[in-house]
């Protein structure tokens with residue numbers, strides 16, 4: 286029984302011969318005799334040779350791979366370089382012809398005329414020489430009489446109304462009446478604008494034009510009095 290079982294168990298393996306695995310074969314490359322560098326003659330030759338060794342070395346894996354990759358482009362396959370702007374032919378003040386040079390260059394000149402100054406009222410005007418803000422500051426602190434009155438007065442609207450000429454222009458700002466006559470040629474907004482409030486209360490117009498301007502400081506030496514309500518007529 287035991288022998289029967291043993292025979293049965295080992296019958297498969299014993300009948301079939303185990304296959305021998307394929308023996309790996311290695312290819313060995315031996316460098317040429319002249320390159321081995323072991324001989325005395327070759328050693329001397331190498332010392333004189335300044336050529337660097339090939340990198341990656343010949344027959345290397347990198348070399349095999351790179352051979353499959355697309356190589357460097359030849360000169361004719363490369364994209365041509367951008368055209369060189371012809372700076373030598375440029376002349377100052379003369380615009381470049383549209384074909385030459387780069388469009389990114391700063392234009393040498395412009396054909397667009399400058400915007401014309403607006404004739405509309407409401408802008409700054411060119412002050413005549415000697416009428417700058419500094420000149421006004423010098424004049425008002427010079428001690429010259431810019432008020433035209435001996436003492437400060439109580440001025441009702443009917444009196445204010447009479448001082449509406451260029452050579453006698455009064456106006457009220459925030460309850461104070463100023464003689465603007467001397468200031469007219471110094472006003473950056475022009476005489477005409479200032480004359481719009483001559484002989485009346487200019488508080489509203491002043492505030493809507495330039496509320497940031499300190500009229501009390503600018504016209505301190507031109508103060509003539511205070512605006513008072515009209516006295517009841519007898």
Ligand code: HEM
Pocket residue numbers: 406407408409410465468472473474475478479481482487490491494495498499500503504
């Ligand atoms: C007597 C009182 C006034 C004084 C002291 C005065 C003073 C000034 C000053 C200092 C500026 C220059 C402002 C700046 O550069 O920012 C100016 C500009 C101007 N003012 Fe007067 N101003 C007076 C009354 C008026 C009135 C009543 C008007 C309008 C009817 C007026 C119209 C203008 C205008 C249009 C400008 C030019 C604004 C601009 O373009 O910047 N000003 N004024």
